[in-house]
Amino acid sequence: MSQRAVAAAVLLAGIALAPAPATAGTLTGTVLTKPVARTKAPPRYYLGPYRSGRGPSVVEEGGPQDVVVFVEGVKGAFPPPVRHAQLVQKDERFIPHVLAVPIGSTVDFPNEDDFYHNVFSVVSGDRFDLGRYAKGKSAHQTLNKPGVVVVRCEIHSGMKAYILVVPNPLFAVPGADGAFSIPDVPEGTYLVKAWHPDYGYQERSVAVPAAGTASVSFAF
Amino acid sequence: MRLRLIGWLVVAAVTPPGTAAAQTAPRTQAFLGGTLDLAYPFAGDGEPEVNRLIRGDNPFDNVRLRLFADVVINSRWTVFNQILIDPSSSMGLESFLRSYVRFDVFKKEKADLSLQAGVVPTPFGAYSPRAYSDRNPLVSDPLMYHYFTTLRSNQLPASNADLLRHRGQGQAADFTGFAGGGSPIKFSGMPMIYDPCWDVGVQALGSLGRLEYIFAVAQGTLSAPRFKAGDNNKGKQISGRLAFVPRPGLVFGASAARGPYLDSALRPSLPAGASADDYDQIIYGFDVEYGVRHLALHAELAKNRWQAPNITDGRGGPQDLKTLGAYVEARYTLRPGLFAAARYDRLDYGDIDDGTRTGRTVPWNFDVNLWEYGVGYFLTDRVIAKLVRQDYHSAGESGHQAFWAVQVSGSF
Numbered sequence: 026m027s028q029r030a031v032a033a034a035v036l037l038a039g040i041a042l043a044p045a046p047a048t049a050g051t052l053t054g055t056v057l058t059k060p061v062a063r064t065k066a067p068p069r070y071y072l073g074p075y076r077s078g079r080g081p082s083v084v085e086e087g088g089p090q091d092v093v094v095f096v097e098g099v100k101g102a103f104p105p106p107v108r109h110a111q112l113v114q115k116d117e118r119f120i121p122h123v124l125a126v127p128i129g130s131t132v133d134f135p136n137e138d139d140f141y142h143n144v145f146s147v148v149s150g151d152r153f154d155l156g157r158y159a160k161g162k163s164a165h166q167t168l169n170k171p172g173v174v175v176v177r178c179e180i181h182s183g184m185k186a187y188i189l190v191v192p193n194p195l196f197a198v199p200g201a202d203g204a205f206s207i208p209d210v211p212e213g214t215y216l217v218k219a220w221h222p223d224y225g226y227q228e229r230s231v232a233v234p235a236a237g238t239a240s241v242s243f244a245f
Numbered sequence: 246m247r248l249r250l251i252g253w254l255v256v257a258a259v260t261p262p263g264t265a266a267a268q269t270a271p272r273t274q275a276f277l278g279g280t281l282d283l284a285y286p287f288a289g290d291g292e293p294e295v296n297r298l299i300r301g302d303n304p305f306d307n308v309r310l311r312l313f314a315d316v317v318i319n320s321r322w323t324v325f326n327q328i329l330i331d332p333s334s335s336m337g338l339e340s341f342l343r344s345y346v347r348f349d350v351f352k353k354e355k356a357d358l359s360l361q362a363g364v365v366p367t368p369f370g371a372y373s374p375r376a377y378s379d380r381n382p383l384v385s386d387p388l389m390y391h392y393f394t395t396l397r398s399n400q401l402p403a404s405n406a407d408l409l410r411h412r413g414q415g416q417a418a419d420f421t422g423f424a425g426g427g428s429p430i431k432f433s434g435m436p437m438i439y440d441p442c443w444d445v446g447v448q449a450l451g452s453l454g455r456l457e458y459i460f461a462v463a464q465g466t467l468s469a470p471r472f473k474a475g476d477n478n479k480g481k482q483i484s485g486r487l488a489f490v491p492r493p494g495l496v497f498g499a500s501a502a503r504g505p506y507l508d509s510a511l512r513p514s515l516p517a518g519a520s521a522d523d524y525d526q527i528i529y530g531f532d533v534e535y536g537v538r539h540l541a542l543h544a545e546l547a548k549n550r551w552q553a554p555n556i557t558d559g560r561g562g563p564q565d566l567k568t569l570g571a572y573v574e575a576r577y578t579l580r581p582g583l584f585a586a587a588r589y590d591r592l593d594y595g596d597i598d599d600g601t602r603t604g605r606t607v608p609w610n611f612d613v614n615l616w617e618y619g620v621g622y623f624l625t626d627r628v629i630a631k632l633v634r635q636d637y638h639s640a641g642e643s644g645h646q647a648f649w650a651v652q653v654s655g656s657f
Binding site: 064066067069070082139140141145146147148152153154156157158159160175177182 | 272274276278313315317320323325327347366373374379492493494536537538539541578580581582623625626656
């Protein structure tokens with residue numbers, strides 16, 4: 026490796042490891058909501074192993090991991106992430122049940138079931154229909170409109186997922202304990218929103234310091 | 246052998262169902278839902294009479310509400326209930342009730358078996374699961390699943406000439422019927438398969454590798470189902486379907502059914518020594534389903550014959566009444582939320598001796614064919630608006646009928 030390359034690597038590592046700008050704080054908090062065990066509606070017709078799955082008949086939904094917390098009104102340009110997000114089709118479900126992506130993101134929809142799925146969305150946001158494709162294949166969609174995208178499968182009416190397209194990369198999906206953290210929030214007072222697929226939006230006005238932490242909590 | 250089978254079923258009933266054992270056992274839970282269809286036909290040169298069903302209802306009626314109440318009792322037992330409410334029908338709600346129980350015997354990775362009993366779904370062909378407005382890209386049902394011939398289960402044609410005299414009248418609500426005896430009540434004829442009304446029976450269904458199967462015993466027949474307990478003859482219909490799924494999106498199915506269709510009350514009018522159980526409906530058919538990207542194709546063909554009293558060939562021997570039904574249907578997504586669909590559908594009737602002793606043969610009913618095509622648009626993920634046109638052609642006097650219609654169908 027040449028000296029120039031080593032110097033470049035050190036410089037890049039320095040940038041990557043450098044602390045956040047002195048004028049950015051971290052937004053932390055908790056989301057209180059309990060997951061609900063939901064029995065999936067039984068199929069009225071037998072569709073066979075190559076047209077429907079043997080997936081679990083009971084699923085847990087609506088817990089903290091189905092909530093998205095994001096910051097609105099942050100000034101600046103936010104290029105869409107290069108890395109694609111994923112919404113997997115497996116066991117006749119979309120995983121995760123709720124996905125959050127910044128505006129302009131591309132979402133991949135890999136099929137991991139032995140049978141066809143046909144992902145589509147016609148509710149708000151970007152309308153799309155990815156057609157039928159088999160196991161091991163994927164299709165993608167770029168989402169350019171902010172808001173809630175309701176995703177369904179045209180073949181399996183019980184499949185449903187939500188993609189929340191947020192205005193910038195300053196968002197978080199809480200862990201199972203409800204805790205979340207959004208780093209690198211520029212100093213200022215912002216509207217912080219939390220969205221739950223069953224209960225909709227809640228919002229708080231939060232002052233984020235130039236350094237340090239601001240806290241906010243939501244309960245659904 | 247029978248005791249061993251019963252014992253095995255009892256053991257199966259109380260043990261966890263294979264892969265489902267690892268799941269959380271669901272509590273008894275009810276799932277309520279339904280579909281609401283609002284339609285308006287712009288009748289051109291004919292009312293959409295060709296679509297009229299036995300109970301006076303019609304898929305193009307202005308308002309049709311279907312309610313579902315499915316109850317999951319535990320991981321093995323489920324009760325399915327549904328009822329259709331159509332203000333255009335003068336018949337009681339009980340005639341629109343479908344209710345059956347399903348018991349999952351086992352579910353393995355490569356095989357499964359379930360049993361169903363009650364007023365059970367049509368175990369023939371591949372259309373029945375797609376008959377609901379939220380699954381049907383068009384509005385009507387294929388002809389072979391509803392279009393009435395002149396033949397009836399409770400009335401007999403006196404002769405070939407009597408049958409031929411009434412050609413094309415089966416679809417009429419005031420069909421006066423034949424001179425060979427039976428019920429004097431004005432009513433419609435029988436279709437090849439009547440999917441809008443299910444039959445009382447038991448079914449075994451499931452899969453084995455790439456094969457899917459259903460076997461059924463019912464008190465009525467596909468052309469004359471009995472939606473209430475209480476048979477109209479002593480015979481039972483045996484039916485079944487086997488489907489092979491070589492790969493996702495491609496299904497080949499084969500179905501067959503046989504059973505007596507005549508009402509025992511006709512016995513005094515039958516030939517000497519004959520009983521109603523001596524006359525069967527015998528039907529077999531093939532279906533194929535293919536899906537790729539934005540295209541879904543369905544096609545079915547069914548060959549049917551009724552063994553009919555008083556109908557003879559040119560030499561005076563018994564002559565079966567044959568019908569061939571077929572349709573091809575395509576649905577293509579043009580852009581997100583917008584699709585186009587078309588179905589070509591036909592019924593051809595077999596020839597019988599015309600009774601003039603000239604050796605001339607003619608179809609025992611008028612051949613019909615029907616095009617239905619249109620577009621659909623998802624207003625929301627649960628509401629579809631459809632605009633369709635139906636073109637009906639008959640070799641009989643009714644000739645050609647065509648009309649446009651709109652339907653807005655919502656599911657909840």
